[in-house]
Amino acid sequence: MINIEKNYYDLLQKISSYEEAVGLMYWDLRTGAPKKAVDQRSQAIGVLSTEIFQLKTSEEMNTYICELLNDEVKGQLSEKTLRSLAESKKEYDLFSKIPADEYKEYVILQSKAESVWEEAKDKSDYQLFAPYLKNIVEYTKKFIGYWGYNGNKYNTLLDQYEPGITVDVLDRVFGQLREYIVPLVKEISESPYQPKTDFLFKPFPKENQKLLSEFFLKEIGYDFEAGRLDETVHPFATTLNQGDVRVTTKYDETDFRTAIFGTIHECGHAVYEQNISEDLAGTNLSGGASMGIHESQSLFHENFIGRNYGFWKRYYSKLIDYSPEQFEEVSLDEFFEAINESKPSLIRIEADELTYPLHIMIRYEIEKALFNDELTVEELPEVWNQKYEEYLGITPPNDAKGVLQDVHWSGGSFGYFPSYALGYMYAAQLKQTILKDLPNYDELIENGHFSVIKEWLTKNIHQYGKMKQPLEILQDVTGEGLNVQYLINYLDEKYRALYKL
Amino acid sequence: MINIEKNYYDLLQKISSYEEAVGLMYWDLRTGAPKKAVDQRSQAIGVLSTEIFQLKTSEEMNTYICELLNDEVKGQLSEKTLRSLAESKKEYDLFSKIPADEYKEYVILQSKAESVWEEAKDKSDYQLFAPYLKNIVEYTKKFIGYWGYNGNKYNTLLDQYEPGITVDVLDRVFGQLREYIVPLVKEISESPYQPKTDFLFKPFPKENQKLLSEFFLKEIGYDFEAGRLDETVHPFATTLNQGDVRVTTKYDETDFRTAIFGTIHECGHAVYEQNISEDLAGTNLSGGASMGIHESQSLFHENFIGRNYGFWKRYYSKLIDYSPEQFEEVSLDEFFEAINESKPSLIRIEADELTYPLHIMIRYEIEKALFNDELTVEELPEVWNQKYEEYLGITPPNDAKGVLQDVHWSGGSFGYFPSYALGYMYAAQLKQTILKDLPNYDELIENGHFSVIKEWLTKNIHQYGKMKQPLEILQDVTGEGLNVQYLINYLDEKYRALYKL
Known part of the structure; x- marks a missing residue:
């Protein structure tokens, strides 16, 4: 291993060690830390997280990336080092493109927004949360400006959670899935056979x-x-x-x-x-x-x-x-x-296997519209309720059980929701392959x-x-790209049998 | 608060946060971390501990100390900041006087020595541990050379655990205590009245x-x-x-x-x-x-x-x-x-209130002799056993129950043992004052x-x-310096009553 490569791995080990410490501090807060630990613990987590951010965007990191990816050196590197550098470079580019001051303001906004969201959810008061959400959306739009995008602005956000997945892909698979699920949900609700629960x-x-x-x-x-x-x-x-x-x-x-x-x-x-x-x-x-x-x-x-x-x-x-x-x-x-x-319900995390993807699609469509300026933060609750009525046949009685139910947006995690549904499609596709083996x-x-x-x-x-990208794994294992038909087949077989349709 | 003072406190907060992380990682290892966590956890602890050491001896820290303790600035500082700077300066001087390479070698030696000590204790084989102990003593002597000393070389080590306490003080109080305890232990062992246990x-x-x-x-x-x-x-x-x-x-x-x-x-x-x-x-x-x-x-x-x-x-x-x-x-x-x-016994941590100080005195006398070149590492077990016979009337059957029983020396913690006995004297002296109030x-x-x-x-x-030094607390609370008579009085009253002497 060349010297600079060793130094690069030392830096990664350092980042890993900090991440282990932060991970343990969070775990401890949630499992058994005493009440009075929280204030200073949050501060300690803040200090170490800032340090992780600084290490990932440091001049040192940039030097390793540049020198190792130099044409003369690159050829000597292992596949592992190359994949690792690609990940490091992606993170470096992501964060270093945002001016430091703006990023800091954004981090402060995030943490405020999360506590306001909690209060807003408790009181079922969307107006309380709206100005913060609006601000977070504005920052995210500005960041997309720095990062650039291909085809659709929302693709840039998707790429951060699920590299290779774009709006085109999602529109296709979600379209197929919706077309199949919505009528089945209706059939089930009308079935004379209902389980005792x-x-x-x-x-x-x-x-x-x-x-x-x-x-x-x-x-x-x-x-x-x-x-x-x-x-x-x-x-x-x-x-x-x-x-x-x-x-x-x-x-x-x-x-x-x-x-x-x-x-x-x-x-x-x-x-x-x-x-x-x-x-x-x-x-x-x-x-x-x-x-x-x-x-x-x-x-x-x-x-x-x-x-x-x-x-x-x-x-x-x-x-x-x-x-x-x-x-x-x-x-x-x-x-x-x-x-x-299976029964239409309002809360995503309580949904059954069949209706769960509909909850994700609603969020996906809203996020996509938000970042393409087809929807404003003010209009969110109305659109949310309309979509629940359209896809699931029910309307939230209040925003706590509607648009305010998930924490994700208060932390700026736009583009995250689709991965829940993608995971489901991947799983069904993998299941099909495992049945062959x-x-x-x-x-x-x-x-x-x-x-x-x-x-x-x-x-x-x-x-x-992380040696392979998600779609690379799917291709290598199942021999094809993302195919939603496997999930549809699974749901069809399962629910028709259960409800004797 | 002037700007540089704020930056200084930010650095202290950063160090505190790292220390909190390391503290939690240790606590977790000892209370419930899974077995396979240990290897990488130890590495993470190493990374963060190194970082703490670097922050405490950093150029940044030195700059704050120098600029804040500058005559023009010093007068504007609070008592708290001045005490804090004194602590920081003490640590900075301590560590920065040792050449970085030597310190690193020493840290590696320490961690090796601790595992060798564990093995040596298990096998009751002092010869296994001796070369490591010798090495640690040599390093410590070299460090005393860098640090300098007043009166007695061992004073430099004492000062790291109990500022203000010197060989002169300890010789005096331990002398008084020994003169009192040794005969009482004998009296008790000969007393016809012995408790049922x-x-x-x-x-x-x-x-x-x-x-x-x-x-x-x-x-x-x-x-x-x-x-x-x-x-x-x-x-x-x-x-x-x-x-x-x-x-x-x-x-x-x-x-x-x-x-x-x-x-x-x-x-x-x-x-x-x-x-x-x-x-x-x-x-x-x-x-x-x-x-x-x-x-x-x-x-x-x-x-x-x-x-x-x-x-x-x-x-x-x-x-x-x-x-x-x-x-x-x-x-x-x-x-x-x-x-x-009360009964003479071999193991310090199992000793009763009366005989406990004798265990400490033995270690004190050995450490003092070691650092004044009056004793070699080779001679330790023999001297140890002689002293146990002299003070407690019993001789360890093997080194596991003798010179190898404590972990302290394997980590280079020389000068630490006396604080156990000092704590006991402080406690008795405080007890006397609390009785007045x-x-x-x-x-x-x-x-x-x-x-x-x-x-x-x-x-x-x-x-x-840490706003006050130990002897400052003692003086402020009890109105006098260290006085071993209170402990003697307490022991005398208690054990004469218990053993009907």
Whole structure:
């Protein structure tokens, strides 16, 4: 390794170490830090985050990028170093194009906006939040001016979360998906066959939910020697380092699904990060390929493992053991139908598999219109409500249950939402391919042979970390580009059977 | 505040933030990080610790110190800024006098020496550790050469832990203490009256020890909104920030004293840090005045609260509730005598109140001789064993239970041990003063009015953080310098009564 390459990797290790510290400080705040820790902890997080930003946009970083990507040197570099440099350069360009003062103002605005959003959501008062949102949108538009764009301004934002995905791609796949889902949702709501669900909401002791969450994590392949499970208000997975990928979950004693499916979802994120090649540790390639690929892994686990019929054939009796009264008169089939109920609802994070993509499309269309000056911040609530009525047949009774429900916009995360739906499409497409390699997939699950599935995912996806771009992974594994038909087929087969259509 | 002063405080805040991150990373490693986290975590701790060292010895820091301590500026500064600068200057001088290369070699040596020490202790093989210890002593001697010294070379080391304390002071107070303790230990061992202690080692359920530890912490005045209790192999207290001072304890099911008195000891450290003036947050003054003053607070809590007769008059029935079979036939007085048993023993951290100072004196005399070239590393085990025989009347059967028992020397912490004994003398001297202000001290404890005692300690000691030097605190509070007679009086009264001498 040439000397400057070594220095470059040292800098990446330094950034990784700072990120590990910040990650742990956040995790600790959410899992068990005492109340009075918060003020100074937030300050410490601010100091270290600023330092990370400075390291990523430092003259030192720029020097390494320029000197290593110099034509004479470039040819001697490994594929790994080249990919790493591409990532570093992307971040460097992104941040260094924004004047330092403007970026600082924007960061302050973000943190204010988030607390105002919280208050606005509590009071269901959009007018409180609107001026901040307007400001954030204005800043983002200005940044797009600095960054430039191809074809559509919104493409620049999409590229930050899901490289390779553009408005053209999304318009196509979302169009197909909408055309299929909307009529099916209507058919289902009119079906005379509706599952019984009342027992889902009977009390399930928290301690038992916890034991069951731990049990499922172990069964599915989460490595407890490289992680731990804790309780938080919002479940998440966080990577501190490759040997320390933690998950959290939430226990709702009157809806056990929150913990069980939440845990399995986060397990998917965590198993991904636990199985990235060790060779990438301490570099900027030691993470998931993209938000969408990450979500494909969590949704694969949640839906294609945790909602697989064989899974419950195997574990339903175990579930009954942990809450006998709740399920004593419920058959396996009744249980399975209940956990797969589909019904239009207002809140994205509570939506079922079938209606979930509609929630994403509404946000996508609104964001795209905002950044193409076809919609103003003032008009948002009205448009939001219209779209919910049009796609889901329901109208939010207030903005808290409508346009104010998600935190994302208060942090300026425009372009993020589509990756949730992309993850779902990726997952369905991967599932189709796994069925070719492992035609006995359902049996594997029914027999608890999750390690075979984990090995397949590791071999095809996890190990690469950020060594490959999202669409490169999709192409390499499935032999084709993004194809929404697999998701449509999956939903069609599943819901027609469930609702006897 | 002048501009450069503001920049100086910003740099201190930055250092504090890094220290908070490192503190949390250590705490997490010891309380619950998964096994595979360790390798990369250690690297991250190394990166951040190096950064802290660089900030403290940076050109930036030197500039602030020089410009603010300039005669024209100095007069305008607050007492707080002046104290803070004195601390910064002391650290800057200490580290910047050592050539960077030598310091780096030394840090690597330290970390190697600690793992070799662990192995040597496990195998009870001093020869394994000796070359490393020799090397560390050589480095330290070289550093003393850079730093300079007054009177005695060992004074330079003492000054790093307990400013103001010198060999002259220690020779005097340790001399007095030894002359008093050695004969009393002999008298006690020959006393026909010996307490019954067998019941101490009966099983006490861990879960109940935990509940009791939490209970005592709350009772004594530990603020759980600014801290938490966890379990570790070695108990400790750690300050992440002023609103987050954590304690840990260890549960031994066949000796409940480990957890109960360990928790009360750490409680003393933690209550100190929880009550430092908020005005000092984020500066280098937001910590205890010295190792000795810190230890005075932990020992005050452990011995003058937790081993007070009134304390157990109040709580013995509660203790019985948590382990009824163990204590059903033990009276309060029998219990109190048992927990205050005094008996020469080999291991410092297991020693009782009376013999503890002898363990410290032995280490002090050895360190002093080492740095004045009156003793070689090779001769250590022999001298150690001779002194244990001379002072305590027992000889270690092997080096694991002798010269290899403490971790301190492997980390180059020479000059640290005396602060344990100084803390004890400070505590007894403070106790004498508190009795003047609160003559009903014993009653306060018997009635659970710990807040009155906490307020006294906060008003006289805690609030100041590092605003005062250790001997300044002692003088301001007790009206005199270090006086070992108070400790002697306390021990005399207590042990003559207990052993009916």
